Amino acid sequence: MAIFKPTRQTRLYEDVASQLREAILSGRFLPGDRLPIERGLMAEFRVSRAVVRQATMNLEHEGLVDVQVGAGGGTFVRESGVDAVTHAFANLFRHRGVSLHDYLAAKRVLEPAMTAAVFAGSGPDHHRRLADNLQEFREAMKSGAEDRDLLRLSLGFHELLAEATSNPVLEAVVVAVVRMGERVPAFTTTTRADWPRILAEHEELLGALRRGAKRRFSELILSHLDTVGDIYDDIPRAPAS
Structure with missing residues (x-):
């Protein structure tokens, strides 16, 4: 079963960020958890890679996630509110x-x-x-x-x-x-x-x-x-x- 809903016709990255934010704050993703990979989010939200990256960048700026690059990288929920x-x-x-x-x-x-x-x-x-x-x-x-x-x-x-x-x-x-x-x-x-x-x-x-x-x-x-x-x-x- 899909976790997220297809986006509305608004600023797409804001809708993606909003749903990811709600999933984090509601406890669906716990501190230290890795969010789904980029391709998975692109498919589930039906958006481009650029939209997903802008959304995760917004969450990083809010202090909700850490974006790590390289081997073993990904987007991880931060430890402390x-x-x-x-x-x-x-x-x-x-x-x-x-x-x-x-x-x-x-x-x-x-x-x-x-x-x-x-x-x-x-x-x-x-x-x-x-x-x-x-x-x-x-x-x-x-x-x-x-x-x-x-x-x-x-x-x-x-x-x-x-x-x-x-x-x-x-x-x-x-x-x-x-x-x-x-x-x-x-x-x-x-x-x-x-x-x-x-x-x-x-x-x-x-x-x-x-x-x-x-x-x-x-x-x-x-x-x-x-x-x-x-x-x-x-x-x-x-x-x-």
Whole structure:
């Protein structure tokens, strides 16, 4: 039995992309699954190779699939729905521009608001992963790692906090915003003197989480974002909500 329907007389690649997207999001194709080969899609949709390629390119741009070439290549469903959200946020960044002020303003709304979910959803495994991140951060600083690698570890701590909510919607939104930090130009100017301060505040956050100090954790999140704003004091900080 055919999975897909012949296309309507619209933009053919949009119809193909729409049906493929629905098949992925409905779970017909799971993360890691390979979509039918090009020839199979051409026959099932009754369209040209160019239409199929444009459709899969659209899905790749949305972060839903990876297109791999060469032996063993094909179109594969991506592992995480977070990637699709991150991609959409990245498009927003590229097309509209996002300043550090915009970035921190969004984080000042999202991260304190997720405090209750972090405390409700996290457990020893989440705490261990956060501690592992901090240890990796310490070792990277001692070994003289490049600032961009330290930035990824710093942002990775905030991603782990989002995962600790055990809420896939919160995780997707917060992680997408956090990952935009790698695209904010001001962050590339972080100096080596700034990283110990950032690490120390991450350690305080984990300590508050382990103690169950919810109010203190929320205060520390806001204080930490103030620290980041202070580091880049040429850009105004967003007011607290």
